[in-house]
Amino acid sequence: MTYPVFTNGTVLPASDLNAIGLWLVKTQTIGTGVSSVTLTSCFSSDYDNYLISWSGVTCSAAGVFVGATCVGSTPTASGWYGNTYYVANGALAGLSAANDSNTAFFAMGSTSTTYTNSGQCALQSPYLASETRSQYTNADNNYWRFGAAQLANTTQYDGLKFYPLSGTMTGGTIRVYGYRN
Amino acid sequence: MAEEPKPLMIQIDDEVREMTPEEVATHKASIADAPQLGTPE
Numbered sequence: 001m002t003y004p005v006f007t008n009g010t011v012l013p014a015s016d017l018n019a020i021g022l023w024l025v026k027t028q029t030i031g032t033g034v035s036s037v038t039l040t041s042c043f044s045s046d047y048d049n050y051l052i053s054w055s056g057v058t059c060s061a062a063g064v065f066v067g068a069t070c071v072g073s074t075p076t077a078s079g080w081y082g083n084t085y086y087v088a089n090g091a092l093a094g095l096s097a098a099n100d101s102n103t104a105f106f107a108m109g110s111t112s113t114t115y116t117n118s119g120q121c122a123l124q125s126p127y128l129a130s131e132t133r134s135q136y137t138n139a140d141n142n143y144w145r146f147g148a149a150q151l152a153n154t155t156q157y158d159g160l161k162f163y164p165l166s167g168t169m170t171g172g173t174i175r176v177y178g179y180r181n
Numbered sequence: 182m183a184e185e186p187k188p189l190m191i192q193i194d195d196e197v198r199e200m201t202p203e204e205v206a207t208h209k210a211s212i213a214d215a216p217q218l219g220t221p222e
Contacts, residue, residue: 031190031197035208038193068211073193077211104211165212168190 018180022051026176030057033170036163038073043127043158047178050126052108052160054174055118059111061167062142065119066105067134069126069151070159080106082134082149089142106149109138111164116172129154 004016026042043050052067064084068075082100084107087093100107109119121136131153137146162174188199189208200208 028194031192033187034190034192034197035200036191038191040194075207075211077207163208 021180022177023047023180024175025050025178028174030169030172030174033060033168035168036161037169037174038070038075038159038161039174039176040070040073040159042160042176043069045127046181048128048181049122049124049179051120051122051177051179052162052174053118053120053177054109054162055116055172057111057117057172058170059113059117059164059167060169061111061164062113062140063111063164063166064107064145065109065111065117065162065164067108067121067123067163068105068161069123069132069155069157070161071155071157073159073161075104075161076151076157077104078102079151079153080104080149081152082106082147084145084147086143086145089139089144100149105163105165106134106151107145107147108134108136108162110140110143110145111167111169112140112142114141118172123160126157126160129156132157 026039028039030037080100080103084098085095087095108121111117119138124133126132132151135148189205191200
């Protein structure tokens with residue numbers, strides 16, 4: 001396949017634009033000292049699958065970022081099942097595991113108080129009337145983590161609640177991208 | 182005198198405000214049984 005190279009003044013054919021694979025759906029700046037941030041109307045029938053990324057987030061406690069899919073601004077109260085595996089930074093052995101069993105959230109990444117935090121998480125089918133699935137890999141100065149989770153219902157979720165399991169967050173940006181169907 | 186605990190703040194899109202009592206209860210319930218996903222000692 002030949003990928004287009006654009007120059008100023010070039011006519012943009014629909015075929016080229018329709019081949020763009022990732023589209024920025026929503027950008028949200030995080031406020032000061034918030035326990036969570038909810039992005040409404042970020043999932044729709046436009047895309048089956050999404051990529052969520054964040055950067056520049058300062059956290060008050062070390063641990064993990066989690067997410068909950070939302071209907072409007074109402075997050076899931078339960079239903080997520082998954083595992084997170086983690087290893088202490090610098091260690092070559094000692095893989096540990098944590099199990100999310102019927103939790104309100106799915107794990108998305110790490111939080112550190114030493115550095116600003118960044119990461120990404122893939123999410124499939126939040127708006128489809130089918131199971132929703134997530135996957136992530138992330139690291140901070142304490143741990144390297146990876147995991148996946150599933151929400152086995154047919155609810156159509158149109159929003160995302162993003163939050164640290166402990167403490168609060170300040171600043172930074174969350175972006176939601178849709179993978180073109 | 183003990184310092185009063187800071188209110189929990191919620192952000193929905195661009196709106197940042199204090200959580201309502203119901204939202205506080207929901208938030209605390211959502212993290213109550215969270216497994217230790219590799220939190221440093």
